[in-house]
Amino acid sequence: MPTCILAIESSCDETSASVCVDGKILSNYIANQTVHEQFGGVVPELASRAHMQNIVPVVDAALKTAFPQLLTPNSRLQTLDAIAFTQSPGLIGSLLVGAQFAKSLALSLNKPLIAVHHMQAHVLANLIGEDKPGFPFLCLTVSGGHTQIVLAHSPLELEVIGETIDDAAGEAFDKSAKLLGLSYPGGPLIDKYATAGDPLKFKFAEPQIPELNFSFSGLKTSVLYFLQKQEPGFIEQNLHDLCASIQYTIVNILLKKLKKAVQQTGIKNVCIAGGVSANSGLRKGIQAMGEREGWKTFIPKFDYCTDNAAMIAITAYYKYLAGEFSSIEVGPSARAEW
Ligand code: KG4
Ligand code: ZN
Numbered sequence: 001m002p003t004c005i006l007a008i009e010s011s012c013d014e015t016s017a018s019v020c021v022d023g024k025i026l027s028n029y030i031a032n033q034t035v036h037e038q039f040g041g042v043v044p045e046l047a048s049r050a051h052m053q054n055i056v057p058v059v060d061a062a063l064k065t066a067f068p069q070l071l072t073p074n075s076r077l078q079t080l081d082a083i084a085f086t087q088s089p090g091l092i093g094s095l096l097v098g099a100q101f102a103k104s105l106a107l108s109l110n111k112p113l114i115a116v117h118h119m120q121a122h123v124l125a126n127l128i129g130e131d132k133p134g135f136p137f138l139c140l141t142v143s144g145g146h147t148q149i150v151l152a153h154s155p156l157e158l159e160v161i162g163e164t165i166d167d168a169a170g171e172a173f174d175k176s177a178k179l180l181g182l183s184y185p186g187g188p189l190i191d192k193y194a195t196a197g198d199p200l201k202f203k204f205a206e207p208q209i210p211e212l213n214f215s216f217s218g219l220k221t222s223v224l225y226f227l228q229k230q231e232p233g234f235i236e237q238n239l240h241d242l243c244a245s246i247q248y249t250i251v252n253i254l255l256k257k258l259k260k261a262v263q264q265t266g267i268k269n270v271c272i273a274g275g276v277s278a279n280s281g282l283r284k285g286i287q288a289m290g291e292r293e294g295w296k297t298f299i300p301k302f303d304y305c306t307d308n309a310a311m312i313a314i315t316a317y318y319k320y321l322a323g324e325f326s327s328i329e330v331g332p333s334a335r336a337e338w
Contacts, residue, residue: 002021002022003021003022003081003082003317003320003321004019004020004021004066004079004080004081005019005020005021005080005081005082005083005084005114005313005316005317005320006018006019006059006062006063006080006082006083006084006105006313007019007020007083007084007085007116007309007310007312007313007316008055008059008083008084008085008086008098008101008102008309008312009085009086009098009118009121009307009308009309009311009312010051010055010085010086010090010094010095010097010098011086011088011089011090011091011094011095011098011118011307012042012047012090012091012094012144012307013032013033013036013042013047013050013094013307014030014031014032014033014306014307014308015030015031015033015050015051015054015055015058015097015098016028016029016030016031016058016307016308016309016310016312017029017055017058017059017061017062017063017309018062018308018309018310018312018313019062019063019065019066019067019080019313020310020313020314020316020317021066022317023127023314023317023318025128025310025313025314026065026066026067027061027062027063027065027066028062028303028304028308028309028310028313029058029061029062029065029309030058030303030307030308030309031050031054031057031058033046033047033050033054035050036184037183037184039184040178040183040184041174041184042091042184044091044092044093044094045093047091047093047094048091048093048094048096048097051094051097051098052097055097055098055101059101060073062309063076063077064076067079077105077109078109080109080111081111081112081320082106082111082112082113082114082316082320082325083102083105083106083109083111083112083113083114084102084113084114084115084116084312084313084315084316084319085098085099085101085102085103085113085114085115085116085312086098086099086116086117086118086121086312086332087099087115087116087117087326087330087331087332087333087336088117088118088332088333088334088335088336089117089118089119089145089333089334089335089336090118090332090334091334092332092333092334095332095333095334096332098332099330099331099332103328103330106328107328112320112325113325113326113327113328113330114316114319114320114324114325114326115326115330116312116315116316116319117315117336118307118312119141119143119146119148120156120158120315121311121312121314121315122141122143122273122274122311123139123141123150123152123158123271123273124155124311124314124315124318125273125300125304125305125308125310125311125314126139126271126273126298126300127155127314127318128300128301128304128310128311128314129301131298132298133152133269133270133271133296133298134269135152135153135154135269136151136152136153136265136267136269137151137152137267137269137270137271137298138150138151138152138258138261138262138265138267138269138270138271139152139270139271139272139273140254140257140258140270140271140272140273140277140286141272141273141274142168142169142170142254142272142273142274142275142276142277142282143168143169143170143274143275143276144168144170144171144174144185144187144275145168145170145171146163146164146168146274147163147164147168147169147170147214147216147254148160148162148163148164149161149162149163149212149257149258149261151265151267155315155318156318156319156322156324161212161261161265162211162212162213162214162257162261163213163214164213164214164215164216165209165213165214165215166215166216166217167215167216167217167220168216169214169216169250169253169254169276170185170187170274170275170276171216172216172219172220172250173185173186173187173190173246173247173250173276173279174186174187175220176190176219176220176223176246177189177190179220179223179224179227180227180235180239180242180243181235187275187276187278187279188278189243190243190246190247191243191247191278191279191280191281192243193239193240193243193244194240194243194244194246194247194248194280194281195244195280196240196244197239197240197241197242197243197244197245198240198241198244198245199244199245199247199248199281200245200248201238201241201242201244201245202226202238202241202242202245203245203249204219204222204223204226204245204246204249205218205219205221205222206219206249206252206253207219207253212257212260212261212264213257214253214254214257216250216253219246219249219250219253223246247279247281248281251279251281251282251285254282254285255282255285255286255289258270258286258289259289259293262293262295268293268294268295268296269295269296269298270286270290270295270296270297270298271297271298271299271300272286272298272299272300273300273305274305275305275306275307276305277299277300277305278302278305278306283299286299287299
């Protein structure tokens, strides 16, 4: 009998649902919340309210797409073998919506519940599809809240071997973008403007941090001081070059540490994951470095880079195979270690 899992992701400002059957993703619906744009960042209270509005239609759409031959909601729900949800980390009000929905469903259908760690799921997004890395592999996980180098021994044995000591790479993109007057989230906008810019036009500080750790708070300060010295109108006239130079600096910091991690571990299966892995400079950069250094590189499809429930579903599938189920008492947690 195939194993069918419904997964729900609601850790921040995307409401997403996905169905996977034997590790194959059949659907992945994502409702983005545009309400935050005007505030320059995610407003937790508005995020939870939007999750409440989105969750039923998003889950319904994911089930209908996965099982088009089943005509009633009940028949689709009865096909499921487990319900998975993002338990941590994230905004507590947002996590609560997904957790309560998943727990209610599991309880009413009498199906097992699987709690998933969001950062583990970002890494395992690389196991979706045909072209996946063998174990062990290294993964540079770069999102709005985290920047980590992870050594994956097996799907459920992940070891963080390096991480940021302050801001995450996504924050470096978003905070720099804010200084340039760009709207939130600024990462994709920097990426867009950078394509027509000169990455070597402006130089920004690269931190010297020991081991495999990162620091991005100095970059934001370096961009701020540089902009304060310029004449009015400078940003508008140099937007493309500024974006290209900021992106180049962030990507350089990331790739240098990834190269060090490969040298230290001898592992040449190398992946990227998380929202920032959608960045075209990073995607091209890791491919080029992989070719030069003889690595096998893996990059998730765009839809599986930023927050999505397919990555929760694939992680839940491996947990299901290992018999790692959760008690119905389990609650969400804003912060959580692996
Ligand atoms: O993984 P994610 O969707 O959510 C978190 O778990 O944090 O990552 C969101 C981050 C934001 O900082 C956003 O600006 C960044 O990913 N991001 C990008 C790009 N697309 C998303 N940063 C640079 N270039 C992009 N194309
Ligand atoms: Zn994420």
